[in-house]
Amino acid sequence: MNSILVIDDEREVGTFFRHFLEEKGYDVKIGFNGKDFSELIRKHHFDLALIDVKLPDANGLDLLKQLKISIPSCKVVIMTGYSTVKTAVEAIKYGASDYVEKPFDDIEQLEQLIDGLLHSGATSMQNDMYKLAETLGFVVGKNKEMNDLLKLAYKIAKKNVNVLIEGETGTGKEVLAHFIHSASMRYDHPFIGVNCGAVSETLLESELFGYEKGAFTGAVKEKKGIFEIANRGTLFLDEIGEATLATQVKLLRVLETGEYMRVGGETVRKTNTRIIAATHVNLFKAVQEKTFREDLLYRLDVVKLTIPPLRERLEDLSLLIEYFLKKLNSSLSFSEDSIDCMKQYHWPGNVRELFNVVKRAVTLAEGEATIITPLYLPEKLKLSLSVKSVMAEKVKKNEMDFDIYLQKWVSNVLSMWRSSEKVDLEHVLSLVKEMEVEMSRSFIMKTLKETVGNRKEAADRLNITVRKLRYLLKEKGIDSKV
Template sequence: MARLLIIDDEASIRDVLVQLFEYDGHEVVSAGDGHQGLELQQSFDPHVTFLDVKMPGMDGLETLERIRDADPTALVIMISGHGTIDTAVEATRKGAFDFLEKPLDSDRLLVTLRNALGLRGLSDEVEALRQEVESRHEIVGASFQIRRVVERIERVAPTDARVLVTGENGTGKELVARAVHRLSERAERPFIEVNCAAIPSELIESELFGHMKGSFTGAVADRAGKFEQADGGTLFLDEIGDMSLAAQAKVLRALEEGLITRVGGSKAISVDVRVIAATNKDLEGEISEGSFREDLFYRLNVVPVEVPPLRERRDDIPMLVRHFSEQTARKDRIRPRPFSKEAVRQLQNLPWPGNVRELRNTVERLLILASGEEVGPDDVRLLVGAGPDGGTLGGDLGSAQTFNEFKDRAERAFILQKLREHDWNVSETARAVEMPRSNLYKKIEKYGLVRED
């Protein structure tokens, strides 16, 4: 059901439209002039407004202008008994969604309304998607260490200063880069990411600066590089320490002059790009070894941001667990379950060499494989390897080398847990997991499961 507003000085037109739209299942209010219409536009917050062009006092075009000034996303459909091309053009220029002439055709009205609501629904979906993306890239935590990072981001983001983000793998360096972009004046422009470690050294220049057709084997057409794609926005160079020296020289020129040249080209192209770089390497050590340019380091390291490892911000783990639980429940369409305090305490005591990324994957694994109404300490011990023995079956899941190996280990952990829950009663366990008893016996034999003393 949509909220609709009718603004027309003719009572008969208002009554007809109200009756038509209410019969179609919508909530409808009406106003007899532009001033009353503006008040209802603000208080009723309609999804779509139908607005007459010719009205005494404030006419429809002025009313439309005021509505759109107050809310640029407002959907307004103009209606007129004196429609002209000039009026329709002026209404469109002022932001009208559509223009309908009287006498009004009910089918045309309903089709136009549904088109407008379709656009409104699409806008809502885009906004929901934007919020979902921001949620995935949110910096979560309240510890002193993470608050210091956030304060640095808030200070540097409104400027155009280059930022060098350092930290171990999995700490969230990309989140920092995205936060700087999101809080900058470039937020509405592109955010382009390049993983320098994932691109072969012979292709990195083409990836960054683009290439001309025929400049090398496989260059079948002209192609813009990441610098051009990020023009006006932000370019995030992840793992900058893995970039070749030749590419570093070209990046340095782009930073100094704001110019790039495509591979195989001769024309310099001007670009306006804010560069944020990140690395898990000690770049000063790389400089002393001759594998990173000192002049590029100083160009990039205008504002340094160091992201702390998870072991130095253990107080943030409860918040992170809750955040990743909500994300996983939405992404994987599984039932959200709380983590017990003891389970969270066990997670806080783990070393987390993979940092926040490892914690996120662990939370997802626990939500998928744990049993019961909440994730408890037994689930953590079984599926993660926490607790005094530290080497239980589940602790090996993360070290699986292939997907099939991971599936086998996960299945073994799941069956072992269910057997323990049912005191190793195979018949009850088979019923609980909805598996034929003969199949369960085969699984027990396959994985060499033996009841503990």
């Protein structure tokens, strides 16, 4: 017989669960506070715990952490009100299996959740999750951050909450949004995406809300908007940070009330559309700069997912290349030298840029080679390798000559500046970032040598705090023994 622990300060909640769960044949223990919780887990073993996030003498997240130490195998469901959904999402990051919102409107769904956690193997659920990701072309790989992201996305997919996806350009925000939609209860309804930065304010408004016949010149007949078409489905608002303030006001109204009007219309319409928004800019900073509404950000940022850039998951580079080769129906493979070269590159365009590089290499090599060597890679990758190999060699010998590096860097940038050929601005910006890293590294190394490793004195000379110096030593990859 499975044993279930319920911790909630509302006695009627405990009474409900006792009757509901004992009738299904479960052994149920009820507690009302943190003290009861500690006593019960000391005396009993539990297979599942349902814990309220707010208790008079304890925090539900603290009890979750304690339970994961005392009974690691026990699955946990956090109970929450809507206002504490963000806390419940944090609980999932700490190991909770799921969360439910109070009051419990859908008892059948609650029953399925409990039975599923107790009787369905975790392995089976994980297999379904990874299989869905693979089907949609969402390559997760071995990177821990990506795997944690997928698990969190899979768990919140079935919740009727808005999601904000952050990530640099080309990291795969739309693919993640599609994954969330496909794993949700809305999977058999429309998934529609719109890029807020790719269309004008007037066009975006008519695209989102539709328009009536005669609303403007050229409106010869009425047109449904995306909110109408995506009703009961998912709307993916890409680059939400590019939406004008006027459009943001109208979006806020839909998110708050579910109501909107067509352009030129007078009838209030209703929609039940889940919003997944994405951005490559910092919306909190945009709020401070008065270019994004704080109340809209509050509505969008119920759950925030951040996709790591490609340069932070290079252990998956070979797997991504293999996936792209398969997608291109190519029998070619990349040499180890090519892979090493690609691992040295900054990848400002992330996974999208990687696909373009693979596609270009396949096009050039097809018919004249079976293995793609560095010869078939863009110059920007080979340049990155040559600069970094010089840097690595000098660091290894502990004789970094910043003057030589600076001259080489300036020469490379000037050659691109003077060239009449097409320039890859993203690559230029990546070189600037490399220079920033190298300049920090060189000044810090020079100062640490002069102070014989005395970090306090070095920090004083650099006019930064010791804490900032420690951060830079870690962030810039400088040998702490220098």
